Amino acid sequence: MRYMILTRRSLLIIMLCTLFAVASTAVGLNTVSEAVATATTDRVIPIYCVDTDKKVCSISFDAAWGNEQTEGLLDTLDEYKVKTTFFLVGDWAKKYPDSVKEIAKRGHDVGNHSATHAHMTQLSSEGMLTELETCNNRIKKLTKKRPTLFRPPYGDYDNNVVNTVKSLDMYCIQWNIDSLDWKDPSVDQIVQNCTSKLEPGSIILLHNGAKNTPEALPKVIEAIRAKGYKIVPISKILPKGDYTTDVQGKMIVDN
Numbered sequence: 001m002r003y004m005i006l007t008r009r010s011l012l013i014i015m016l017c018t019l020f021a022v023a024s025t026a027v028g029l030n031t032v033s034e035a036v037a038t039a040t041t042d043r044v045i046p047i048y049c050v051d052t053d054k055k056v057c058s059i060s061f062d063a064a065w066g067n068e069q070t071e072g073l074l075d076t077l078d079e080y081k082v083k084t085t086f087f088l089v090g091d092w093a094k095k096y097p098d099s100v101k102e103i104a105k106r107g108h109d110v111g112n113h114s115a116t117h118a119h120m121t122q123l124s125s126e127g128m129l130t131e132l133e134t135c136n137n138r139i140k141k142l143t144k145k146r147p148t149l150f151r152p153p154y155g156d157y158d159n160n161v162v163n164t165v166k167s168l169d170m171y172c173i174q175w176n177i178d179s180l181d182w183k184d185p186s187v188d189q190i191v192q193n194c195t196s197k198l199e200p201g202s203i204i205l206l207h208n209g210a211k212n213t214p215e216a217l218p219k220v221i222e223a224i225r226a227k228g229y230k231i232v233p234i235s236k237i238l239p240k241g242d243y244t245t246d247v248q249g250k251m252i253v254d255n
Helices: 002-027 032-041 070-079 090-095 097-105 125-143 159-167 187-195 213-226
Strands: 056-063 085-088 109-112 203-207 243-245 250-253
Touching: 056 213, 070 097, 070 213, 085 090, 085 097, 090 097, 090 125, 097 109, 097 125, 109 125, 125 159, 187 213, 203 213
Parallel strands: 056 085, 056 203, 085 109
Antiparallel strands: 243 250
16 A cells, blocks of 8 residues: 555656646746746736826726715715716616716716626626626717726636726726725724825725715815825826736836
8 A cells, every 4th residue: 555655646746847847848947936937927917006106096986786875975076176987887877877977977987897797707708798898888878988997896807807808998997995995894994994005006996885985085085185195087097008017916107
């Protein structure tokens, strides 16, 4: 029995070494760390924030379910003369067309949040395209403008999702600051979540239907401004030209 166990282990080690040697030779790698680094760089990462030395950031709202608070949020943003980005699910846009038009009319970005709030990584490429284009067409019909920004529901993405979004000349957008407002924290905690890790180029995630967001929004805006930051829509924070994202998802324009 011991002889068989040793033989299997030996065979396994030989197989692994052989596979690594072949792979290393094929791509010119000499170490395991180089192989791991190469595999890591093959991952395609969405935009979580932007590389900039300017004190500027973006606030974004995801809209997927209710609509009771949207008008109040828009009124607050008007009061503070702040423009933001709303990511809308296509089904939400279909249910609340007047709100979609109002968001656009007041000067905010209208982004795509999929047609049905689907887990995009569980779909085929054709299914992803259907989700994206159905939502795009619905929003364009209401606002006369095709979205260029997409946020995957649940923050769920893989290389196929990001590349499919890019194939439609759209940006795949995440966030580097999560308010966690959907967990119903206190107003002060929402403000703390939105500002404690604020840095130039940050993208902040809020929701149009979270319980304490309407009350927290004025304080969030005031706290951001107190730090010397300007708030702009995501479309205004993204630099033009070819770009890459680093391992943290920071958007860097190619030189």
